[in-house]
Amino acid sequence: MTTDAPLRTLAPLAADFYRSEELLTPQEQDFLARLREFLEAEVKPIANDHWARAAWFPRSVVDGLAELGVFGLPWEETRPFENSAVFRGWVALELARVDASIATLVGMQNGLVMGSLGVAGSPEQRAEWLPRFARAEALGCFALTEPLSGSDSARGLRTVATRDGDDWVITGSKRWIGNGTIATHAIVWAKSAEDDQVKGFIVPTDSAGWSATRIENKQALRIVQNADITLDGVRVPESSRLQNGNSFRETAGVLRLTRAEVAWAMVGVAVGAYEGAVGYGATRQQFGRPLHSFQLIQEHYAKMLGNITASIAMCTRVSQMLDQGVQRDEHAALAKEYAGSRMRETVAWARESMGGNGIVLDYDVARFFADAEALYSYEGTREMNTLIVGRAITGVAAFV
Template identity: 55%
Template sequence: MTEPLVGSGASRGLGTTARREGDTWILNGQKKWIGNSTFGDLTIIWARDVADNQVKGFIVENKTPGFKVEKIQHKMALRVVQNGLITLEDCKVPEENRLQNDSTFRDTARVLRMTRGFVAWEAVGCQMGAYENALLYAQQREQFGKPIASFQLVQDLLVKMVGNITACQCMVMRLSQLQDQGRLADEHASLAKAFCTVKMRETVGFARELLGANGILLDYNVGRFVADSEAIYSYEGTREMNTLIVGRAVSGFSAFI
């Protein structure tokens, strides 16, 4: 979905175009940040049909002539995932590779609903990882002749982390129950994504603080969770975008501009 010049505004401004010629679609444009596109066989490309101006989805084989991927370098977060900058130059895709049940951006939003729920779960996992490492450290690290876990203010950090994690776990559990019941709405997924990622950032910050200087070293893992939280916080819709979706649902007014 995302492009170098279009992130949050994808619903209105996708620059990648699809032009139909008989049973072939011709795609042109660029996509940025596309996960694992550097080695995947297939990529889903969302492009604007020049005929009706609607967003449509296409399954593109990465070996198609005119499809080029460049690995994005110098990421400080989620380094385990490769992200690609894709360039499409007269890339030809057969009509049978068009997602047949996707003909407007509203259909595309169904995918985002699922992926946002998934990222809310990721935010829970990231917090749990940071907490588990911080707890272990607190139990082993000694200052003033005692494990730092025995100090009241260190326990305060641990308890704040447990509180955030428990609240987020309950929320994503409820999210999945709604999904199982076929009742998951956009605003549910957006609320969970926004809430859990805000809490995640706070939790990993507490964990980092608890480790003192060692909190910035990769060797103690917490630093890695701190870095990864920054990517998780921004993708699948920033906090602002997800807040606008929930705000529209609760107030009845769209504040999107």
């Protein structure tokens, strides 16, 4: 992204009812304006077609996002300018209001993959890998979830890494790994046979013993290439182990960083559905007048806007807490749980307000309605996030 160009004015979103974007700096608003222009021109026209075909975005989209500077925004080694967690939340919202799949791709690359390096990598690993991922020379995936281990990953990982001289040998299986069939490198989390602690590894996906099979028949985030992964004695050097990741505590630190941005993306999905429904209501005629002139339809709009506005306020505050260094697991968990529940309500009201046309891809809302179910579950289900908050309230862990 060029930094000497004139700053652009960010047109306010109608769904930003309390004008929260005005909290951003002029440079942050300029970046969002450029990103919005790119998404409207390069992603929105192709999103429904690629979703219907379960295809992948053209590489030009990934390269265009890298050129804008979207990848690497949080990290000193790669950020194009000083920016806030609130701003990065708005980036997630902007991406998701156009398409949740592209928001998920950025979340994986920018948050889970680069976040693993940022949290658990050595200075040397950060210096080597963060710029490569920021330029999209390397495309990453985050291999944590397993066929028999999801919410219980802290204790339930079955993938094992065994030390063999200067190498590690990794054996196991992973499931629901986004970008799994197209990534050049994976961040693989496995239990060490030496100390039974979870450790992270940078694994080239062309390694001997690595195989990835795309998960078929998904009905949400169909553009995201989720995969089943098999690691059959995959060998990596000690230099590929994340040097500052010695337990699941570091893995949880990565998830804490990204969970709040998933909440922001959920708001973006709600905004996309809201915009689609309001736009449809302005043109659809019923009983000789626009659909949006009916009281019950306007009630739906008001409820959707209320959900979006409350979620933006919560996400703004939890991101401010991250910048201040006081955000804890329960803060991000409450934001994700609340924004997810409100998103689910909002996309349902958007679909309902459009009648039968609400299930047709042509009007976008059907895609947001389906994709919401994936965001509702990943990076911590509603139930798990509720229990994280419940533990903070009571001091009692009720996970099992």
